[in-house]
Amino acid sequence: MNKRELLDLLQKEVQGKCTSEETARLDAWYASFDSRTIPVFGSQAEEELVRTRLRNRIYSRITADMPDLPAPAHKRKTMVFFRMAAAVLVLLGLACAAYLFRQEQRVPQPAATLLSSVSPAGKMLKVILTDGSEVWLNAGSTLTYPSGFKGPAREVFLKGEAFFQVATQAEQPFIVHTDTISTVVLGTSFNIKAYPELGSIRINVATGKVGVLMGGNALGTLLPDQQLTYHKPDHSYEIETKDGVTANAWKEGNIHLDGVTFDELAAVLEHNFGYRLQTSRTDIRNVRFSMNIISNSKIEEVMRIVCSITQAQYNIRQQVISIY
Numbered sequence: 645m646n647k648r649e650l651l652d653l654l655q656k657e658v659q660g661k662c663t664s665e666e667t668a669r670l671d672a673w674y675a676s677f678d679s680r681t682i683p684v685f686g687s688q689a690e691e692e693l694v695r696t697r698l699r700n701r702i703y704s705r706i707t708a709d710m711p712d713l714p715a716p717a718h719k720r721k722t723m724v725f726f727r728m729a730a731a732v733l734v735l736l737g738l739a740c741a742a743y744l745f746r747q748e749q750r751v752p753q754p755a756a757t758l759l760s761s762v763s764p765a766g767k768m769l770k771v772i773l774t775d776g777s778e779v780w781l782n783a784g785s786t787l788t789y790p791s792g793f794k795g796p797a798r799e800v801f802l803k804g805e806a807f808f809q810v811a812t813q814a815e816q817p818f819i820v821h822t823d824t825i826s827t828v829v830l831g832t833s834f835n836i837k838a839y840p841e842l843g844s845i846r847i848n849v850a851t852g853k854v855g856v857l858m859g860g861n862a863l864g865t866l867l868p869d870q871q872l873t874y875h876k877p878d879h880s881y882e883i884e885t886k887d888g889v890t891a892n893a894w895k896e897g898n899i900h901l902d903g904v905t906f907d908e909l910a911a912v913l914e915h916n917f918g919y920r921l922q923t924s925r926t927d928i929r930n931v932r933f934s935m936n937i938i939s940n941s942k943i944e945e946v947m948r949i950v951c952s953i954t955q956a957q958y959n960i961r962q963q964v965i966s967i968y
Contacts, residue, residue, distance in 0.1 A: 758788055765914070765916070798818045805836065827855070827857075844875050850892060901935050910922070921965045922966055928954050
């Protein structure tokens, strides 16, 4: 965004008038300058004091060549408008001054053509974007992306599962939109599982650092071998330690399931083997499945493992597997 757009958002933010969409834009902008990994604020009050000072300096820098603009509004109450880790927050003053305020006001660019890449059931697909970023799509996944990244951010849209190796461009953050949440990065590698039929979205970081946003709210900042699971029905989430390499082992044909639900197991079988899994037994639906599946295995071999876990039997009719 250009100077005037940024100024308008900063004015609305300090007045508490930002819409959720505008707050999300600011959140993504703050996160785009992240490069620190250590805490920098001793308390929320200290953080707020630093932010107020930085905001005044930023306003002065922006309005230096805009004498027709009003003075900044005074803050009436304390607001925490970006609740990511403190490591992300400090970059507001440090990196922005080095980049954004040296840029000339940009002329709006025409919208780029949107492209889509689809990996069919049982197949993986590698996509190389125009910025050099590489995306591995797992079976039954779709990636939508522009023909070229010309705006203030590199934005793509994912349905399904993908592993991203993002090319570093500090001036243009990379944002992956999945259903209700967005993942913001500069240059890193991470896995996202967001099949529409599942009740959760899972993000696992292999290298670097990512910020996760839902609307105008920051859910957290993930470091290597950290995983965020967002539960769509009740909008809850948790962050835990999970090996980043294991999470994307499916790229090599090894599907590692670690305590997944019946529905997630069913999604794996449908997208990777083309079979729909079903059961009428409540006790089986409540089982958590931990197992390793080789993607080129026969479906009968996979079901023998599943049934050894559930102590059940199965039959296959056309492309439907029933456990009983």
